[in-house]
Amino acid sequence: MMPAAIETTLEDFFNRHMRGCFDARRMKKMPCQLSMVTLPPEALRPFQWLCHSDRFGLRPTESIQATVLYLFKDTALGGTSFYAPRRPREEIAALFADSTSLSNEAFAQRHGIAPGYMRESNAYFERIGGVPARWNRLIFYDGSLLHSRDIPSADRLSDDPSIGRLTFNGFFVSRRHAA
8 A cells, every 4th residue: 555645645636637537526445556567478367468447346336547657767668558349248258257267378279369468459459549658657547448558578577666667556436427
């Protein structure tokens, strides 16, 4: 967990400047944390080969917004990319289910997705945009959008926070506006 002063500052900034950009009325909770991407592509599990959304467990009356603060200077460690599904909802749901239940080999064979960090479109998802990393850049986006860390040079990943892909991530779960 982050110190209370950091959480309070982020919550205040979101409420003053960002909440109006989203379907977000009153904030219900706001977890935030530091995060590092450190695994080489060959160590990833299939669910890590895919984009994802942050909306798991949300009620229909709730929305989620996300923020990433890039705390590294090496832009080759990558930013964030966004995706739209290319296949019907049922196929996407089956893909996500298989990504947590099948072995790497079985998943790759069944779905034709190669191991590694997702960076481009594939048969299931179309890349619709991205934000390049830049030191101290803070981005906000709808957490229900499909997104992924966009890592062009996985060989540069490190578990050393002074040179690795360190980010500060926040999630804002809010009540939706009345329909």
